[in-house]
Amino acid sequence: MKTISKVLKKDHLKSLLRKLAKDRQLVAPVRNSYGDTLFTEIEALDGVEIDLDNQAQSSLKSFLFPQQQVLFEYSTDQGSAPVYKAIDSDGPTVFFGLRSCDLAAILYMDVIFLKEVKDPYYRQKRENNILISIGCNEPFSNCFCRQTKSGPFMEYGFDLQLTDLGDRFFVETGRAQGEEIIQQWAHFFSPASKEDEKAQYQMRLEAQGNFKRQVLVDLAIRKLKDDLVPEEVWSKLSSRCQDCGGCAYICPTCTCFTINDRKISTDSGERIRTWDACTFAGFTTMAGGHNPVDMKQNRMKRRFMHKLYYDVKSHNRTSCVGCGRCVDMCFGGVDIIKFINMVGQGEI
Amino acid sequence: MDSLPFVDVMASSTSHVGKSDMKSFEYTFQAEITNVYPLTATEKLYQIQLIDPAERQRFTFKPGQFVMLELPGIGEAPFSISSSPIRHGDLELCIRGVGNMTNFLAKVPRGTKVGISGPFGTSFPVGKMYAQDIMLIAGGLGLVPLRAPIAAVLENRSRYGNIDIVYGARNPAELLFTYQYDMWRQFDIDLSIIVDQGDDAWDGPVGLITSILAQRIAAARDMKKNTYAIVCGPPVMFKFVCDMLMKAELPMQKIFVSLERRMHCGRGKCCRCNIGSTYTCLEGPVFDYWTVMNLKEAI
Numbered sequence: 001m002k003t004i005s006k007v008l009k010k011d012h013l014k015s016l017l018r019k020l021a022k023d024r025q026l027v028a029p030v031r032n033s034y035g036d037t038l039f040t041e042i043e044a045l046d047g048v049e050i051d052l053d054n055q056a057q058s059s060l061k062s063f064l065f066p067q068q069q070v071l072f073e074y075s076t077d078q079g080s081a082p083v084y085k086a087i088d089s090d091g092p093t094v095f096f097g098l099r100s101c102d103l104a105a106i107l108y109m110d111v112i113f114l115k116e117v118k119d120p121y122y123r124q125k126r127e128n129n130i131l132i133s134i135g136c137n138e139p140f141s142n143c144f145c146r147q148t149k150s151g152p153f154m155e156y157g158f159d160l161q162l163t164d165l166g167d168r169f170f171v172e173t174g175r176a177q178g179e180e181i182i183q184q185w186a187h188f189f190s191p192a193s194k195e196d197e198k199a200q201y202q203m204r205l206e207a208q209g210n211f212k213r214q215v216l217v218d219l220a221i222r223k224l225k226d227d228l229v230p231e232e233v234w235s236k237l238s239s240r241c242q243d244c245g246g247c248a249y250i251c252p253t254c255t256c257f258t259i260n261d262r263k264i265s266t267d268s269g270e271r272i273r274t275w276d277a278c279t280f281a282g283f284t285t286m287a288g289g290h291n292p293v294d295m296k297q298n299r300m301k302r303r304f305m306h307k308l309y310y311d312v313k314s315h316n317r318t319s320c321v322g323c324g325r326c327v328d329m330c331f332g333g334v335d336i337i338k339f340i341n342m343v344g345q346g347e348i
Numbered sequence: 349m350d351s352l353p354f355v356d357v358m359a360s361s362t363s364h365v366g367k368s369d370m371k372s373f374e375y376t377f378q379a380e381i382t383n384v385y386p387l388t389a390t391e392k393l394y395q396i397q398l399i400d401p402a403e404r405q406r407f408t409f410k411p412g413q414f415v416m417l418e419l420p421g422i423g424e425a426p427f428s429i430s431s432s433p434i435r436h437g438d439l440e441l442c443i444r445g446v447g448n449m450t451n452f453l454a455k456v457p458r459g460t461k462v463g464i465s466g467p468f469g470t471s472f473p474v475g476k477m478y479a480q481d482i483m484l485i486a487g488g489l490g491l492v493p494l495r496a497p498i499a500a501v502l503e504n505r506s507r508y509g510n511i512d513i514v515y516g517a518r519n520p521a522e523l524l525f526t527y528q529y530d531m532w533r534q535f536d537i538d539l540s541i542i543v544d545q546g547d548d549a550w551d552g553p554v555g556l557i558t559s560i561l562a563q564r565i566a567a568a569r570d571m572k573k574n575t576y577a578i579v580c581g582p583p584v585m586f587k588f589v590c591d592m593l594m595k596a597e598l599p600m601q602k603i604f605v606s607l608e609r610r611m612h613c614g615r616g617k618c619c620r621c622n623i624g625s626t627y628t629c630l631e632g633p634v635f636d637y638w639t640v641m642n643l644k645e646a647i
Contacts, residue, residue, distance in 0.1 A: 117615045256619040259612045261423045269421045286610045287446045310625035
């Protein structure tokens with residue numbers, strides 16, 4: 001599809017969002033009263049500060065794959081079948097202000113949930129979405145999306161991608177829905193001039209050089225593939241792991257879950273699925289008490305290998321999108337950047 | 349930015365998700381526990397029948413596959429089927445009471461309604477084994493998934509060569525399916541049983557399964573050409589038994605093992621049963637030994 005390029009004045013942004021939010025839900029990074037920036041569902045745009053200067057601390061994972069989701073309800077009356085919850089799609093939702101890493105994470109979740117056996121619960125939340133992403137001119141302190149090939153700007157997957165050019169946004173379309181937005185609310189957009197295109201190109205080039213950390217992802221993948229990682233790397237890192245699971249919960253691509261039944265009353269209940277984390281000992285322990293992934297060290301290995309090697313093998317991409325959220329999250333300092341560089345540089 | 353492979357999954361699947369999609373994803377057959385037989389102090393054999401006769405007849409599986417058994421309000425767990433495939437939706441599951449769900453199951457009466465979904469996973473290729481000798485090696489509860497291929501083989505007994513069952517258990521009280529041993533022997537099956545610890549009534553051999561396996565291997569025809577092996581047991585057993593089979597020159601691709609992993613979804617999503625990038629629920633639980641050797645930390 002040919003990309004359409006437009007320019008959107010920053011003054012027009014809120015008006016455009018207001019139009020989009022009229023018959024849709026709007027989710028955007030909002031700075032709350034505690035000073036945290038989180039992706040939030042916006043009821044009314046007035047008095048809300050959409051924060052595009054900081055990285056949102058949460059990802060969009062919980063909107064598409066909620067931390068706790070009721071799959072269906074059932075009653076245990078003799079012979080009655082479970083009552084499946086209506087699976088009408090969630091109303092159309094606009095996700096505004098997601099970064100390239102967030103977008104890459106959604107594309108990864110699409111593969112996990114929708115390839116081969118399609119997961120209807122994910123799908124009902126995923127369809128009817130409009131994704132308006134914004135490229136990162138100035139990557140944040142722990143970002144390394146350039147090395148995971150998921151940023152700082154994306155080439156596809158978005159409906160609209162914005163580039164901040166000071167007083168205006170450069171707007172590109174990626175999918176048909178984005179084009180429709182531009183056509184429907186054409187009065188907000190003006191045609192992109194040659195200068196705008198040049199400025200955007202310049203911005204993208206500069207962004208590549210603005211990364212603050214050097215993370216040797218490709219090198220690490222190669223070493224993991226050839227199994228050149230000494231055991232000491234795992235044992236050294238895992239000795240600092242506190243088993244909190246924070247890394248997996250904050251990760252935009254960690255989609256492990258567990259399924260439980262919860263009783264509502266004596267003869268009815270519901271089945272829920274909840275986020276889980278592969279760093280927990282109970283994650284793989286079997287009924288007899290045997291755990292094939294028995295030590296903390298092996299669980300950590302399993303997690304990092306999954307992110308950086310197994311997914312390269314099976315889906316041709318790392319499931320680490322380089323957002324750096326787990327680096328901020330881990331108070332034991334078992335961060336993926338440290339790991340990648342330890343492996344990449346071969347220092348223990 | 350260089351290319352990140354992009355699969356536009358949303359665009360490629362245009363049809364709307366209907367309620368039927370949801371049903372097929374979560375589709376559970378209504379079933380009923382028709383009989384419960386205690387086998388040992390902890391294991392029981394549950395006969396479970398799909399309630400709808402048409403569904404019962406349509407339900408087909410292959411030996412080695414597993415089903416998800418659902419107890420409303422308690423949970424859902426995978427169990428390998430230990431009945432013959434020709435019995436379709438008249439299933440038999442042998443279950444040890446160890447956890448929340450299985451201990452609850454041990455207490456439910458006959459006639460309890462349960463849910464069955466599946467069958468899932470890969471199976472033992474008994475059809476490929478015609479005219480060959482088969483060596484079935486089970487340790488402890490490993491006999492449970494092996495009972496389906498044993499039944500399948502018995503039904504076509506004349507098509508196969510010699511059949512050896514080598515079964516090891518901790519003590520005579522833990523032996524499963526004892527009532528069937530005579531029947532198996534009548535079908536010209538060499539059944540050798542060994543226990544780690546005998547008791548007063550036990551007059552069979554005592555020791556490790558490998559000692560009795562060595563005898564059976566010595567008695568076998570040319571292993572390299574004529575034999576298939578099916579192995580299931582506790583994790584420690586696999587390595588010793590498979591090493592022994594390979595020393596007897598049995599090719600790796602003719603050894604089949606059934607691996608156990610914790611599973612929650614059975615559809616390759618919950619990311620629990622994977623060994624490396626291989627999902628036991630989709631690509632297993634039955635693997636040939638060649639594949640297992642190439643999966644790190646599989647056994």
